[in-house]
Amino acid sequence: MRIAHLLLVPTLAVAAGMTIPAYAAEKLTYYCSAQEDWCQLMADGFEEATGIDVRMTRKSSGETLAQLKAEASNPKGDIWWGGTGDPHLQAAEEGLGEAYESPMRGEQNDWAIRQAEAAGNQTIGIYSGALGYGYNEDVLKANNLPVPECWADLLKPEYKGHVQMANPNSSGTAYTTLATIVQLFGEDEGFEFMKGLHKNINQYTKSGSAPIKAAARGENTIGIVFLHDAVAQAASGFPIKSVAPCEGTGYEIGGMTIIKGGRNPESAQKFYDWALSAETQSRALEVNAFQVMSNKNAQSSPLAPDLESIKLIDYDFAKYGSADERKRLLKKWDDEVSVLPQ
Amino acid sequence: MKRSVVLWLVAGFIGYCVLPWYILEDGLWGFEWLFDGYPFDTDYAPALFLIFQGEKLWLSPILLFLLLPLIGDVFTRGLTERSAISTRRANVLIVAGIAGLAWVAFQGYGIGLRGWNFEALTTLFGPLEDRQFGMGAGALLIVGAFLFFLTTGIAGRGAVNGDVFVVGAIGLIIAMVAVFIFFPIVQMLASAFTDEDGGFSVGTFVAKFSENKIWGLGCVTGDTRCGVAWNSLFLAVLVGFFTTLLGLIFALVATRSGFRYGRVLRGLTVLPIITPPFVIGLAIILLFGLSGAVTQFVAELFGLQPTRWIYGLPGIFIAQVLSFTPIAFLVLIGVVEGVSPSMEEAAQTLRASKWQTFRTVSLPLMRPGLANAFLLGFIESMADFGNPLVLGGNYDVLSTEIFFAIVGAQNDQGQAAVLAIALLVFTLTAFYAQRRWLGKKNYTTQTGKGDGGMHVLLPKRVMLPCYVIAGIWTTFTLTVYGMILYGGFVELWGLDHTLTLKHYTTAFAVGYNDFGIHFKGSAWDSFWTTLKIAGIAAPLTAILGLITAWLLVRQNFTGKAAFEFGTMLSFAIPGTVIGVAYILAFNVPPIELTGTGAILVISFIFRNMPVGVRAGIASMSQLDKSLDEASLTLGASTWHTFTRIVLPLMRPAILAALVFSFVRAMTAISAVIFLVSAEYNMATSYIIGRVENNDYGIAIAYSSMLIVVMLTMVAITQLLVGRADTRRRSKAI
Known part of the structure; x- marks a missing residue:
């Protein structure tokens, strides 16, 4: 009886296999490093637009890079969308990305394409946002503090214990801050600035946007973050005002990378093209993402910080995004700044 | 032949001839593979079908090792003594098991996604034009079969009194621990000894391990911070001690105080353990943070400037004690209940006072439980990640540093491994110390002999403080949970408290x-x-x-x-x-x-x-x-x-x-x-x-939902498994 069964199953299976056409839906495994609801919006939007089955994982850009490296010999993901551009550049440096030139390239801003050129087309800019800081109006008032306007203001002794930034070792945002200060003031003076700032810092958070979220909840006064993060907190109803420092400031470019050796390269390219379209990018406003989008025709919110009116430095992504320079600056910060008494 | 050997032989052949050898991309249980070319499609084929098609020929020796026990009687020919025959049979099983496992492992590691995995193999056999994916259900069954051939063989040679079940269980657990704990950890720790060029280097390890960031003593000698290792150690000892103490207090109150609501107390103490990470941290921030309700209230009352005191050691400590006390309680309640009343009764018959009985009989008998509870609290605190992340401030601990060494912008696996080794040193030392402390004393109290006594109530001088502490702690826990539940129903927690259902x-x-x-x-x-x-x-x-x-x-x-x-x-x-x-x-x-x-x-x-x-x-x-x-x-x-x-x-x-x-x-x-x-x-x-x-x-709405689900599950499990019946009177008469 059992043996009969054993023989029967394969026979039936073969018969069935010949009559039923193989079912193979198109799939896309999508790693996302932007905020959760934006990631979800992109996943759902792409499923609606193409019918391709999307499997999404949201992780920070650092975590995703770690995962890509670990999975390098057997990639599970197809595309990596969102998150600050440095890890994308790093991935390109290590050859984890697949070079691709999208037909949508003509519609993109120059800064987005420069990002692609720096990485041999393994990545491309999809949005950008300027660095700055935000403060909690109520807490500032309760402590009788003046409104800060420049980077230099943050060094004033009255702000002692009121400023928060992320630890550059763990956060891309904070590393951008460090690199910005170094480019703005020069390396020696920049590190003097960081040492002065260190005295006023109440906590180096682990995650990049945590300082402004703490400020939003009244747990902190001033948080050094990307301006669009500060604006998003204000839009959620928190008493947050954002400041673009008067000396000028750096910026980030969010990246997108097709993962080399992924299992669904066609779907990945479709997603890539779709994500660069004006229509897709305009939908970012639905989820309070106030970054400036890469597509020239994408809509922007009146709340969004206007990059035109902000004094932007000429940020050297190639240099400060490289692994060696990053290691050197972080080590210097570790050895010279973080060990000082506060 | 033994029945268990026959059983595993059948399993092995099913693994070889019926189930797909390789892992399936769409999963085994979807059964899509059954209708997609099985058993001939090389993605889904069992090993036997692969070999018949001339594919993956390196799988063929496995069949030989699988057949070995079947033809095992050949080797016993000519032997007449019974014990000699069974020893010979056992030897055949051992050989089949070891050879089979070795071959499966060898082909698995030797041939990977890009042909040979090792240079040496390429030079030895020339390049391989084939590749293979991960092993699947078929391979799993065969590995199981070989493993039990081996253990049955070892048992057959007389190990553990020839007990097949015991040797099999030991073998299974060793195999699983080896594959799922040692193998990954060794791979991970190897990276602690890897220098930047990927070579092996002890110097790199020593340099990274002795760094000031890990072992610095700045907080003792000056006004800078201490190394993360000391931070973790200090916190863990503190948390281990207090969770054990609180756990013991709760266990005593629940079982030995005549307290009528012991069951309610049990329910309450289990609450923190079923709480998703971060939630306790968030609630504590909303209570004690700079803008927290308690902080603001106290500041106004005494005209003080509110501070960020909670961020750092105090915050992590409070959150961890809240989270891990229930673990200590769970360990201790069984032990406290298990202490035999007859021993206590004997002590009292010998005229010991309640306090003497408690101090010299009950408490020492709880030592294994206390040591276990401390160890659990210590290690839990060392490994805890959620609370330091939310409340840590500038008080860095090993677990978060490890996480950020891996995911942070640094992305340094070697550094993470080094920190992990530091962590391991602590936890293993704790483990060793606990064993030393317990020594070789006898703690047996349930003997199967007549044991119909009743637990002695706590002496007053223990009972009162227990009540007070348990009461305060319960109130605190309830407040925290009240805040959490409430937080799911308000518009913007901590800011706009209009009631809403929108999060749900x-x-x-x-x-x-x-x-x-x-x-x-x-x-x-x-x-x-x-x-x-x-x-x-x-x-x-x-x-x-x-x-x-x-x-x-x-x-x-x-x-x-x-x-x-x-x-x-x-x-x-x-x-x-x-x-x-x-x-x-x-x-x-x-x-x-x-x-x-x-x-x-x-x-x-x-x-x-x-x-x-x-x-x-x-x-x-x-x-x-x-x-x-x-x-x-x-x-x-x-x-x-x-x-x-x-x-x-x-x-x-x-x-x-x-x-x-x-x-x-x-x-x-x-x-x-x-x-x-x-x-x-x-x-x-x-x-x-x-x-x-x-x-x-x-986040909080979701967490509340999880808490409700887990409570239901806990209740159902309790109903299904039931309470231990030690045949003692459970209530004071």
Whole structure:
């Protein structure tokens, strides 16, 4: 009886296999490093637009890079969308990305394409946002503090214990801050600035946007973050005002990378093209993402910080995004700044 | 031939001839493969069909080793003595088992995704034009068969009195621990000794290990910060001590005070353990943070400037004691209940006062429990990741540093491994110290002899402080949980307290469409996945843990100490390290598990197994061995004794292990964050996303939902497994 069964199953299976056409839906495994609801919006939007089955994982850009490296010999993901551009550049440096030139390239801003050129087309800019800081109006008032306007203001002794930034070792945002200060003031003076700032810092958070979220909840006064993060907190109803420092400031470019050796390269390219379209990018406003989008025709919110009116430095992504320079600056910060008494 | 050998032979042949050899991309249980060219399509084919088609010929020797036991009688020809024949048969089984396992491992590691995996093999055999994916269901069955050939053979040669079941259990657990704990950890730790060029270098390790950031003593000698290692150690000792103390107080109040609401108390103390990570931290911030309710109230009352005092050691300490006291309670309650009343009665008959009895009889008998509780608290605190993340301020601890060494902009696996080694040194020292302290004293109190006494009530001078402390702590816990529940129903927690249901509808909306019920809330996906994974992992964890405990307490075999060390090791390794180690070890053939649900289940089993083991050991060392011996003397097999005598007496331990592993699977985060995938996203990883987004409302709504689900599960388990019946009067008359 059992043996009969054993023989029967394969026979039936073969018969069935010949009559039923193989079912193979198109799939896309999508790693996302932007905020959760934006990631979800992109996943759902792409499923609606193409019918391709999307499997999404949201992780920070650092975590995703770690995962890509670990999975390098057997990639599970197809595309990596969102998150600050440095890890994308790093991935390109290590050859984890697949070079691709999208037909949508003509519609993109120059800064987005420069990002692609720096990485041999393994990545491309999809949005950008300027660095700055935000403060909690109520807490500032309760402590009788003046409104800060420049980077230099943050060094004033009255702000002692009121400023928060992320630890550059763990956060891309904070590393951008460090690199910005170094480019703005020069390396020696920049590190003097960081040492002065260190005295006023109440906590180096682990995650990049945590300082402004703490400020939003009244747990902190001033948080050094990307301006669009500060604006998003204000839009959620928190008493947050954002400041673009008067000396000028750096910026980030969010990246997108097709993962080399992924299992669904066609779907990945479709997603890539779709994500660069004006229509897709305009939908970012639905989820309070106030970054400036890469597509020239994408809509922007009146709340969004206007990059035109902000004094932007000429940020050297190639240099400060490289692994060696990053290691050197972080080590210097570790050895010279973080060990000082506060 | 023995029946068990026949059984495993059949299993082995099913593995070889029926089930697909390689892992299936769409999963085995979808059964899509059955209709997609099985059994001839090389992706789905069993090993036998592959070989008949001239593919993957390196799988053919396996058949030979599988056939070896069948033709084993050839080797016994000419022998007449019975013992000689059975020894020869056992030898054949051992050879078949070892050779089979070795060959499966060799071909698996030797041939990978790009042909030969090692240079040496390429030079030896020339380039290979073929490749293979990870092993699948067929391979799994065959490995099982070979493993049991081996253990049956060893038993046949007389090991552990020739007990097939015991040797098999030992073999199974050793194999699993080797594959799922040692292999990934060794791979991970190897990276601590890897220099920048990928070479092996002790110097790199020494330089990284002796760094000031880890061992600096700046906080003692000056006004800078101490090394992370000292921070972790100090915190863990503090937390271990206080959780043990509080756990003991609760256990005493619940069982020995005549307190009528003991059951309610039990329910309450279990609350923090079923709380998803971050939630307690968030509640504490809202109570004690700079703008927290308590801080503001106190500041106004005394005209003080509110401070950020909670961020750092105080915050982590409070949150961890809140979180881990229940673990101590769970361990201690069994022990406190288990202390034999007759001993206490004997003490009192000898004119000892209540206080003397408590101090010199009851308390010393609880020592194994106290030591276990301290050890658990210590290690939990060392490995805890959620609370330091939210409340740590500038007080860095090893677990978060490890996490950020891996995921941070630095992305330095070597650094993470070095920190992990520092962590391991601490936890293993604690483990060793605990064993020293317990010594070789006898704590047996349940002997199977007449034991009809009643527990002595607590002396007054112990009872009163216990009541007060338990009362304060309960109030505090209730406040924290009240805040959490409330937080799910307000617009913007801490700012705009208009009542709303919007967080619940966003996360858990249910609608109807043409196909029936449609779960459209954004949290449903991860919710179902979490339930499924936790539901699969919990019973497996409990079974494995209790079998291990039983082997450790009741059986004697060579290498028992090493065996115990191996099974407890995973508990001493922080989840973040396990997570990354798993990704490194199980992303490539032969064991390809990343992106599956199985890797989550496995990580939970091996992370939580030590708790099952400890609970089992604690309660089993109170069961007298004469119970087992009586059963064995009456002719029952070891298997029978285990299932009929030991297991029923261990119901509290089983319950504790089941509940704990289920709940931990639902609330774990540190390893999970590396192992979740698009298809298998877990609740905690979803919640982190919301917390990161400052979206406390949904995070808390989701957490409340999980708490309710877990409470239900705990209640159901309690009903199903029931309470241990020690045949003592349970109530004071």
